[in-house]
Amino acid sequence: xxxxxxxxxxxxxxxxxxxxxxxxxxxxxxxxxxxxxxxxxxxxxxxxxxxxxxxxxxxxxxxxxxxxxxxxxxxxxxxxxxxxxxxxxxxxxxxxxxxxxxxxxxxxxxxxxxxxxxxxxxxxxxxxxxxxxxxxxxxxxxxxxxxxxxxxxxxxxxxxxxxxxxxxxxxxxxxxxxxxxxxxxxxxxxxxxxxxxxxxxxxxxxxxxxxxxxxxxxxxxxxxxxxxxxxxxxxxxxxxxxxxxxxxx
Amino acid sequence: xxxxxxxxxxxxxxxxxxxxxxxxxxxxxxxxxxxxxxxxxxxxxxxxxxxxxxxxxxxxxxxxxxxxxxxxxxxxxxxxxxxxxxxxxxxxxxxxxxxxxxxxxxxxxxxxxxxxxxxxxxxxxxxxxxxxxxxxxxxxxxxxxxxxxxxxxxxxxxxxxxxxxxxxxxxxxxxxxxxxxxxxxxxxxxxxxxxxxxxxxxxxxxxxxxxxxxxxxxxxxxxxxxxxxxxxxxxxxxxxxxxxxxxxxxxxxxxxxxxxxxxxxxxxxxxx
Amino acid sequence: xxxxxxxxxxxxxxxxxxxxxxxxxxxxxxxxxxxxxxxxxxxxxxxxxxxxxxxxxxxxxxxxxxxxxxxxxxxxxxxxxxxxxxxxxxxxxxxxxxxxxxxxxxxxxxxxxxxxxxxxxxxxxxxxxxxxxxxxxxxxxxxxxxxxxxxxxxxxxxxxxxxxxxxxxxxxxxxxxxxxxxxxxxxxxxxxxxxxxxxxxxxxxxxxxxxxxxxxxxxxxxxxxxxxxxxxxxxxxxxxxxxxxxxxxxxxxxxxxxxxxxxxxxxxxxxxxxxxxxxxxxxxxxxxxxxxxxxxxxxxxxxxxxxxxxxxxxxxxxxxxxxxxxxxxxxxxxxxxxxx
Ligand code: SF4
Ligand code: SF4
Ligand code: SF4
Ligand code: FES
Numbered sequence: 078x079x080x081x082x083x084x085x086x087x088x089x090x091x092x093x094x095x096x097x098x099x100x101x102x103x104x105x106x107x108x109x110x111x112x113x114x115x116x117x118x119x120x121x122x123x124x125x126x127x128x129x130x131x132x133x134x135x136x137x138x139x140x141x142x143x144x145x146x147x148x149x150x151x152x153x154x155x156x157x158x159x160x161x162x163x164x165x166x167x168x169x170x171x172x173x174x175x176x177x178x179x180x181x182x183x184x185x186x187x188x189x190x191x192x193x194x195x196x197x198x199x200x201x202x203x204x205x206x207x208x209x210x211x212x213x214x215x216x217x218x219x220x221x222x223x224x225x226x227x228x229x230x231x232x233x234x235x236x237x238x239x240x241x242x243x244x245x246x247x248x249x250x251x252x253x254x255x256x257x258x259x260x261x262x263x264x265x266x267x268x269x270x271x272x273x274x275x276x277x278x279x280x281x282x283x284x285x286x287x288x289x290x291x292x293x294x295x296x297x298x299x300x301x302x303x304x305x306x307x308x309x310x311x312x313x314x315x316x317x318x319x320x321x322x323x324x325x326x
Numbered sequence: 327x328x329x330x331x332x333x334x335x336x337x338x339x340x341x342x343x344x345x346x347x348x349x350x351x352x353x354x355x356x357x358x359x360x361x362x363x364x365x366x367x368x369x370x371x372x373x374x375x376x377x378x379x380x381x382x383x384x385x386x387x388x389x390x391x392x393x394x395x396x397x398x399x400x401x402x403x404x405x406x407x408x409x410x411x412x413x414x415x416x417x418x419x420x421x422x423x424x425x426x427x428x429x430x431x432x433x434x435x436x437x438x439x440x441x442x443x444x445x446x447x448x449x450x451x452x453x454x455x456x457x458x459x460x461x462x463x464x465x466x467x468x469x470x471x472x473x474x475x476x477x478x479x480x481x482x483x484x485x486x487x488x489x490x491x492x493x494x495x496x497x498x499x500x501x502x503x504x505x506x507x508x509x510x511x512x513x514x515x516x517x518x519x520x521x522x523x524x525x526x527x528x529x530x531x532x533x534x535x536x537x538x539x540x541x542x543x544x545x546x547x548x549x550x551x552x553x554x555x556x557x558x559x560x561x562x563x564x565x566x567x568x569x570x571x572x573x574x575x576x577x578x579x580x581x582x583x584x585x586x587x588x589x590x591x592x593x594x595x596x597x598x
Numbered sequence: 599x600x601x602x603x604x605x606x607x608x609x610x611x612x613x614x615x616x617x618x619x620x621x622x623x624x625x626x627x628x629x630x631x632x633x634x635x636x637x638x639x640x641x642x643x644x645x646x647x648x649x650x651x652x653x654x655x656x657x658x659x660x661x662x663x664x665x666x667x668x669x670x671x672x673x674x675x676x677x678x679x680x681x682x683x684x685x686x687x688x689x690x691x692x693x694x695x696x697x698x699x700x701x702x703x704x705x706x707x708x709x710x711x712x713x714x715x716x717x718x719x720x721x722x723x724x725x726x727x728x729x730x731x732x733x734x735x736x737x738x739x740x741x742x743x744x745x746x747x748x749x750x751x752x753x754x755x756x757x758x759x760x761x762x763x764x765x766x767x768x769x770x771x772x773x774x775x776x777x778x779x780x781x782x783x784x785x786x787x788x789x790x791x792x793x794x795x796x797x798x799x800x801x802x803x804x805x806x807x808x809x810x811x812x813x814x815x816x817x818x819x820x821x822x823x824x825x826x827x828x829x830x831x832x833x834x835x836x837x838x839x840x841x842x843x844x845x846x847x848x849x850x851x852x853x854x855x856x857x858x859x860x861x862x863x864x865x866x867x868x869x870x871x872x873x874x875x876x877x878x879x880x881x882x883x884x885x886x887x888x889x890x891x892x893x894x895x896x897x898x899x900x901x902x903x904x905x906x907x908x909x910x911x912x913x914x915x916x917x918x919x920x921x922x923x924x925x926x927x928x929x930x931x932x933x934x935x936x937x938x
Contacts, residue, residue, distance in 0.1 A: 108847040226845050231409075232376060233402040235842060239827055239863035246831030246912075247662040247857055249652050251629025254914050263826035263914055277629070287825070288864055291879060294824045298914045327713045331666045331841075331854075332678065374669035374676065375845045375852050379870060401870035415674045534873060561869045563841055566710040570838030570861060573885070574875075576893035581709065595811060596875070596885075 082130040082229065084113045087150055089136025089143050089164070109222075112229045128153055131228060135160040135216070137167045137198040144204055151205040156228065159201045160221070162214035162283045167200045167319040200319060209234060214283035214316065217269040237267045238288050241280050245271035253279045259302045261313065264290040282316045292321065330566045333372050333417025339392060340412055344478045347398050348443065349408055350384065353418065354392045361393045365450035366425030366557055366585040370565045371395065371407070372417035379403045380562035382447030382584070383421060388457035396446035396478065422565040423584050426451050426529070426555065434527045435463035437519075439540050441470045441512055441532025445478050447557050447584070448531045452486075459491060463525065466493040470512030470532070474498050474505040512536065513543040523548050530556040537598050541588075554588035558597060601786075602779035605760040613641035613689065615777045620723070621686040623658065625651050638689070646690045646754070646761075649732045650906055654695040654834035656702060658684045659718045660858075666714075666841065668853040676854075681714050685721030687773065690754075692729045693746035694737040694904040698834035699724075700749060701902060705837055705894075723769055724749070728756035731792045734907025736920050739796040742904055744789035755786045762786055796923045802930075803901060807892035809933060810926040811884070819922060820879035822915045827860025829909035829917070830886065835902050838866075861885055887922055 116129050132154035138144055151157055159165045201207050209228070211221045227234040241262035245252070253260045253274055261282035262274060273280050286292075292313065299309035314321055340352030355361060361369070363383050372378035379401070385394035399408045407416075428451070436455055440448050455462050467486060471477050477496070486494040495515050497508035508515065512532075528549055530540050537556060544554065560572040560579040572579035575594045582590075591597045604612055616622050621637060624644040628634035633648040635655055653662075669676040699719075706715040729735070729744045737743070747753035751770030754761035762782040765771040798806060830836045840859040845852035859866060862882050867875040876882050890903035903919065910918045 112849070222847055223844075226847055226849055230375070230845070230849055232406055235377075235402065238865040238868075239860065240825070242826040242828045243831060243858075243860055243863065246653075246828055249628070249634055249657070249662070251632040251652065252828075252912060252914070255629065255631045260914070263824045263828070289877075291820075291824045294822050294915065297822055298824065301915070327711055327716065329678070329713050330710055331714075332676070335674070372854075374674060374854075375671055375843050377843045378841060378854075398871075404870065417676075559869060559873075560875060561867060564839075566712075568706070568710070568712060568837070569840070569856075570859070571840070571866065573893075575888070576896065596881075 081112065081114045083116045083128070084131045084133065085116055085129040085150075085154065086133045087135070087146075089134065089138060089147070109225055112225075130154065131156045131158060133158050133160050134201060135164050137163040137200060138204055139198040147201060147205050156208045157201070157205065158209045158211060158224065158228075159207050160211045161216035162212065162285075162316050163198070164201050165207075165210040165212050166285050166316055167198045167203075203319075212266065212284040213269055213272075214281075217272070217284065219270060220268045239267050240287055241265045241267050241269065241271050241274070241284070243267055244269070245274045247271075248275055250274050253277065254302065259299055259304065259312070261295070263298065264292070264295045264313075282313065284316075286317055286320055330564070330568070331419070333370070333378075333419045335415050336418045338410060338412050338414050338416060341410070344396060344480075345476050347400075347476070348446075348478055349397055349399075350479075351395045351397060351407070352392050353395060353416065355418065358391050360387070360390055361421055363387055363393070363421035363450075364425030365428060365454045366447060367421040367423050368447075368562065368565070368580075368584060369395070369418050369420035369422065370562070371403075372419070373403060373406055374417070376403050376406050378417070378419075378563075380422075380565060380580075382450070382557070384446045384449050386450050386453035386457055388454055396443070396449070398443050420565060422562070423580050424582060426585050428454060431455075431527045432461045433463065435466065435522055435525055437464075437466040437468070437521065437526050437528045439468045439512060439516075439528065439530045439532070441536040441540075442472065442476070443478070444531035444533065444536070444557075445469055448529060449479060449482070451529065456489075456492075463522075464493060465491065466519065466521075466526075467495065468512055468515050469494070469496045470515075470536075471496070471498050472500070474501050474507070511539070513539050516540070516543045516547055519547075521547070521549070523550065523553070526553060528554050530554065534559070534598075541598075551588050556586055556588060556591075557584045558586060559584070599764055599766070601755075601762045601764045601782040602774070603757070603760060603782040604754065604763045604779055608760070608779070609644075609646065610641045612777060613638060613644055616687050616689060616725070616773060617641070619687065619773060620721075622689050623655070623686055624689040628652060635688070637686075644690065646727050647730075648690070649729075650692065650735070650908060650911070651695075652912075653832065654698055654906070654908075655688050655691060656698065656834050656837075658686075658688075659699070659702065659715055659722075660706075660837060660839075663855055663857045664714065666854045666856050668851065669843075670851050671845070672850050681717045683720035683722075684718050687723045687725060689725045690727045691724050691750070692906075693726060693744065693748070693750075694735075694742045694906045695834055696724050696726060696749050697737075697742050697746075698904045698906070701835045701894075701900075701904070702837055704898065723751045723773065725770075725773070726750040726753040727761070728754065728789055730756075730790050732907070733793050734911040735905060736792055736794050736796060736907060737905030738792040739798070739920075740901045740903060740905045745786060756789075757782070757784070757787060794920050796920050797927050798923065799927075799931075802927075803891055804896055806923075806927050806930045807888065809930050813926055813929055815922055815925045815929075816880035816884045819883050819917050823862070823879050823883055823913075823917050824915065825862050825864060825879050825882060826914070827863045828912050828914070829919075830860035830862050831858055832908040832912045833890075833903075834906060834908070835890070835904060836860075861889070883917075883922075887919060890919070891923065 224234040244267045258279045260279040262280040265282045266284045296309045336355045339354045342350045368380045368382045381395045384396040486492040562580045563569040563571040565580045567578045567581040574596045625633045625648045626636045633651045665679045667676045706712045751767045839856045841856045894902040
């Protein structure tokens with residue numbers, strides 16, 4: 078791209094953790110900004126524009142209004158990138174997809190539940206074409222940087238399709254299973270450099286599942302390590318309910 | 327000790343659109359030295375910041391000074407490459423692997439069965455035969471393509487059609503309205519051929535799915551297995567027998583292949 | 599050769615003596631229940647009595663991540679990285695891990711010798727130590743015993759209250775020279791027994807694997823295996839790798855990096871365009887086990903598994919390579935013995 082790409086950033090139903098996260102890049106942020114023109118950023122700017130090259134969108138879609146807005150973003154941008162678990166997987170928001178919808182409204186809005194129509198929390202890709210994804214909750218910084226650099230250079234980013242365990246082992250971490258924890262690293266897509274296990278935390282699966290993940294096998298591992306079948310299922314569903322229940326991605 | 331992983335910086339000296347998805351790149355090594363490859367061998371082409379990928383050499387070693395790579399746009403690296411122009415630099419390592427042993431073919435009839443992009447690697451052999459025409463018997467080329475718009479090297483196809491010393495047969499899975507040639511899968515062209523079976527070397531190159539069907543058809547034709555050769559595709563990453571990505575059972579495609587003598591594949595269950 | 603007694607209370611001064619000669623790498627505690635090789639800074643933290651380290655010493659000769667070259671995008675040029683010999687003393691290496699190093703030496707010197715590995719490997723000296731087999735070791739089944747000093751420069755045989763120390767090479771002797779020890783004249787006690795075995799009849803390995811291709815064990819294990827690749831990553835004789843380019847955020851410079859790769863993952867055999875040549879988990883498990891017991895073994899006459907037990911110990915599904923091979927042996931015996 079000869080001219081600086083025009084970039085817009087939007088936020089839907091997420092927790093806004095991702096955008097704040099992005100501001101943490103410090104030095105790298107300056108390098109990034111040198112390569113682009115930020116033309117719309119809900120938290121930082123207010124002048125609305127009509128066209129942009131790259132739209133970064135975070136948050137899942139859970140109201141009819143969201144759906145309308147995402148169609149509009151799609152129309153105005155050339156490249157659409159979803160940021161974080163909510164946008165790429167539906168995120169924790171999607172847990173409500175397996176609870177009766179009335180119950181969810183009750184919890185979320187109390188008395189006012191009938192004023193706010195709510196839909197199952199959907200990943201962007203269930204509604205519009207998404208070109209690239211930055212996974213993770215909050216989104217994985219290193220992956221964002223890689224994608225960003227690739228896009229600025231007019232290239233496709235590399236998408237790993239192997240488990241977090243591979244990256245975890247590259248760092249010679251002690252496996253958290255050794256400490257009696259259970260971990261979803263074996264079926265979760267790498268790319269975070271095994272962030273959580275490197276801090277002695279278990280992987281929650283926030284980056285989504287590897288292609289053709291052996292879910293039955295993973296459940297068995299969890300059960301072998303002390304979870305009930307129901308707990309195992311729930312643990313896997315935390316971020317991946319849409320993928321597991323076959324909601325379109 | 328030679329470093330296995332350093333490329334030489336070569337120049338793209340020509341780019342030609344072959345079909346909607348394929349381009350032919352002419353590459354010149356520093357000083358115009360020859361690549362010195364055998365037909366069927368491959369090189370690793372690298373673009374810094376993008377990566378490295380294996381490509382079969384598409385030109386015959388008899389054509390000096392430059393070599394050609396016919397490249398389909400299917401991934402990240404090829405996408406960038408397809409946007410490059412003459413004058414730009416790429417890294418080259420190789421040639422790697424085992425190609426066709428052309429001496430085994432001398433004095434014999436040569437039959438080529440090429441499906442889709444499989445024509446790219448085998449073009450090296452075809453042109454080698456054409457450039458040493460008197461060393462070989464008949465040259466029979468069967469070429470199958472998805473549609474007539476996907477046909478590669480169309481000017482060469484025309485030359486083969488016109489050349490009385492080339493028996494060229496082409497078919498497409500589905501032709502457009504102005505297509506007047508054969509329609510149907512490549513195997514439909516085999517039964518009708520009049521072949522001197524004992525004296526014909528047959529080379530198959532195409533998408534993975536094609537091999538089984540062509541082999542069945544050659545088998546019922548009575549083609550002896552020891553006269554069959556094929557070139558296989560795998561994920562060649564290092565090209566030098568180290569990274570393990572290209573393995574078919576115990577065989578490293580980047581070393582023992584990509585060209586295999588069919589009888590040698592009998593022990594390799596993962597091959598076809 | 600003379601053996602010397604290194605009493606438990608002298609171990610620290612012994613390590614200090616080694617440190618005066620070269621850098622020393624030895625097992626340390628890692629996390630709650632694990633061990634890892636690290637450069638020794640405090641000899642008191644060295645653990646000579648350990649089960650197995652997370653990675654073997656392979657990581658020093660073929661680092662998990664390694665720069666193959668660095669490049670500049672501004673002028674499309676590249677520069678060679680500097681690769682230096684590790685040139686150090688590896689203290690407290692178990693016999694199976696040294697045998698694994700020799701196997702890698704073979705892999706990196708046959709065919710196209712690889713400079714990076716062979717360069718790093720220069721100057722490495724190995725001081726071995728007896729290990730006590732735990733529930734996962736089975737190296738005895740592939741001919742490697744806890745007191746096997748084969749190939750070591752120096753070996754520390756576990757004896758009561760310390761170690762019987764013996765040098766096996768001139769380099770080993772000079773490591774010991776200048777360190778006061780009394781002679782050790784008793785017998786070395788027999789090493790402890792292994793707790794598991796593979797029962798491959800002598801010389802039959804290849805034959806067993808000739809008949810193992812269609813065994814149901816591949817399909818069975820693939821129900822529990824999730825293809826995480828851990829078993830590859832921890833194996834001291836796995837050496838497959840992937841190569842990727844990384845670009846700095848400034849988009850002007852970058853590096854071509856290789857990192858260990860795992861044939862148990864789906865994308866290991868995927869080519870541009872999406873075709874995956876070992877799509878089924880069963881086929882991947884089979885490939886891994888054939889790599890350890892047949893493919894290279896047919897050419898070298900040796901199993902390429904050293905029986906360290908890491909793959910099983912680290913597998914969250916506890917898939918056991920011992921059980922897999924024993925099942926193959928059993929089925930093979932039945933098939934060859936049973937009347938038709
Ligand atoms: S801690 Fe988690 S990611 Fe790391 S190796 Fe263990 S299971 Fe895999
Ligand atoms: S470590 Fe276990 S679960 Fe993971 S790939 Fe290996 S055998 Fe399968
Ligand atoms: S296959 Fe398993 S037991 Fe054998 S050497 Fe590798 S990690 Fe050790
Ligand atoms: S391509 Fe690396 S071993 Fe063949």
